[in-house]
Amino acid sequence: MEKIITNFLQEVNQRNTNEPEFMQAVSEVAQTVIPYIVANDIYHGKNILMRMAEPERVVMFRVPWIDDSGEIRVNRGYRIEMNSAIGPYKGGLRFHESVNLSILKFLAFEQVFKNALTTLPMGGGKGGADFNPKGKSDAELMRFCQSFMTELFRHIGPNRDIPAGDIGVGGREIGYMFGQYKRLKNEFTGVLTGKGISWGGSLIRPEATGYGAVYFAQNMLETRGASSEGKKVVISGSGNVAQYAAEKAIQLGSKVLTMSDSSGFIHDPDGIDEEKLAFIMQFKNVRRQRIHKYVEQYPKASFHKGEKPWRVSCDIAMPCATQNELDGVDANILISNGCYCVSEGANMPSTPEAILHFHNNNVLYAPGKASNAGGVAVSGLEMAQNSLRYSWTRDEVDQRLQHIMKDIHQACASYGKGKEGINYEKGANIAGFVKVADAMLAQGVV
Numbered sequence: 001m002e003k004i005i006t007n008f009l010q011e012v013n014q015r016n017t018n019e020p021e022f023m024q025a026v027s028e029v030a031q032t033v034i035p036y037i038v039a040n041d042i043y044h045g046k047n048i049l050m051r052m053a054e055p056e057r058v059v060m061f062r063v064p065w066i067d068d069s070g071e072i073r074v075n076r077g078y079r080i081e082m083n084s085a086i087g088p089y090k091g092g093l094r095f096h097e098s099v100n101l102s103i104l105k106f107l108a109f110e111q112v113f114k115n116a117l118t119t120l121p122m123g124g125g126k127g128g129a130d131f132n133p134k135g136k137s138d139a140e141l142m143r144f145c146q147s148f149m150t151e152l153f154r155h156i157g158p159n160r161d162i163p164a165g166d167i168g169v170g171g172r173e174i175g176y177m178f179g180q181y182k183r184l185k186n187e188f189t190g191v192l193t194g195k196g197i198s199w200g201g202s203l204i205r206p207e208a209t210g211y212g213a214v215y216f217a218q219n220m221l222e223t224r225g226a227s228s229e230g231k232k233v234v235i236s237g238s239g240n241v242a243q244y245a246a247e248k249a250i251q252l253g254s255k256v257l258t259m260s261d262s263s264g265f266i267h268d269p270d271g272i273d274e275e276k277l278a279f280i281m282q283f284k285n286v287r288r289q290r291i292h293k294y295v296e297q298y299p300k301a302s303f304h305k306g307e308k309p310w311r312v313s314c315d316i317a318m319p320c321a322t323q324n325e326l327d328g329v330d331a332n333i334l335i336s337n338g339c340y341c342v343s344e345g346a347n348m349p350s351t352p353e354a355i356l357h358f359h360n361n362n363v364l365y366a367p368g369k370a371s372n373a374g375g376v377a378v379s380g381l382e383m384a385q386n387s388l389r390y391s392w393t394r395d396e397v398d399q400r401l402q403h404i405m406k407d408i409h410q411a412c413a414s415y416g417k418g419k420e421g422i423n424y425e426k427g428a429n430i431a432g433f434v435k436v437a438d439a440m441l442a443q444g445v446v
């Protein structure tokens with residue numbers, strides 16, 4: 001078995017040199033899916049996983065724009081259209097200086113499995129630009145978004161490819177891009193998700209990823225007869241996903257101890273309550289300030305410059321910032337301090353070493369493609385509402401989200417159950433694979 005997996009990964013690597021994040025994501029899937037393929041005749045001789053590791057299409061383009069001092073700047077834009085076997089390409093756009101082909105291909109690959117898990121008909125894609133939104137004026141951001149969409153618009157559409165937000169892309173950026181798409185196409189369509197409520201957005205979409213990750217943790221805890229009530233939660237990040245993970249955790253009676261950004265983390269031993277979270281949301285989302293602002297208002301809390309929050313003792317860890325933010329050393333510290341549940345809000349935040357430690361120590365570990373799927377799931381519900389020309393209430397969308405997270409948990413359990421409990425990583429990979437692979441096989445050599 002090891003040899004089959006190694007040969008497969010070598011071949012993928014030859015075609016994708018210098019793409020470490022993409023190789024990491026493919027390798028993680030291959031370890032669990034290749035044994036499943038070997039055990040199931042219908043997938044033999046079809047080269048199916050190799051086809052899934054090859055994007056259907058990659059678009060790369062120039063994004064020229066003018067900054068406030070009149071200087072002409074240029075960035076690189078991307079859209080990876082990974083797989084459309086079960087629906088149109090769907091996935092977020094990331095604006096961050098680190099963006100490159102490897103990162104977007106890993107995200108697009110993960111998205112294919114995640115979207116399949118949501119139970120909704122969505123293929124997988126991802127895009128973005130190596131643009132750093134920090135410190136840019138509102139006018140600069142608008143000009144950048146307009147220029148980005150001036151090329152992207154010809155590759156997307158409500159039945160073709162429907163982008164959304166990710167790191168550095170929230171409601172404001174979606175608005176500027178939607179406005180530009182509409183001008184170029186002269187069409188009001190549901191081509192993007194994460195839209196404002198008055199122009200086609202869905203209630204609960206901003207909350208969905210964070211809420212979903214907490215619902216998933218709840219489902220995992222239930223398998224051990226536990227609940228979220230009274231649990232200590234350590235969260236990284238302080239963006240969209242982290243904020244709403246904190247909100248739902250607080251609502252369910254957990255004690256949220258930390259939040260972070262790329263400059264460090266804050267630790268509030270009394271817990272971040274609703275009022276404190278409202279303060280965070282105000283200074284992060286409206287004033288666009290950094291997380292250390294928190295300790296000016298709440299001096300009992302501490303700010304730890306340049307550090308990650310994983311050494312704070314907790315029951316539940318929720319990495320909600322970025323890829324590879326939690327390594328093997330961090331995992332060992334978490335475990336030795338009593339952490340027994342990890343629900344990933346970010347995509348691929350745990351390194352392979354960290355995941356190994358979680359498995360070896362019987363930690364309830366959910367990979368992002370399962371636990372953070374609530375965001376894209378509610379994007380799917382936004383698309384459904386756009387098609388119906390109708391909108392559901394907050395409660396209706398939240399109920400559907402809770403059902404979907406339960407269904408994903410169930411799918412992971414049915415493919416990942418073993419003697420030592422549920423291996424959510426294996427379950428998520430195989431459940432996602434089966435849905436997409438079966439559709440591809442039915443459609444011929446695609």
Ligand code: NDP
Pocket residue numbers: 165166167168169170209237238239240241242260261262263320321322323325345346347372373375376
């Ligand atoms: P935001 O841009 O709203 O927030 C990102 C947060 O992560 C910020 O606090 C940011 O800090 C921190 N961060 C980003 N890069 C790094 C880094 N290299 N090192 C340390 N901290 C970092 O993004 P989201 O909350 O939307 O996304 C967070 C994660 O969740 C990503 O992995 C994303 O792919 C994933 N995700 C998002 C979904 C969504 O619907 N938005 C859905 C599913 C997954 P700083 O401001 O200092 O950069």
Ligand code: 2IT
Pocket residue numbers: 090091092093111114162163164165166193347372373375376377379
């Ligand atoms: O990683 C993700 O699932 C997202 N950034 C959300 C994608 C979407 O289309 O809502």
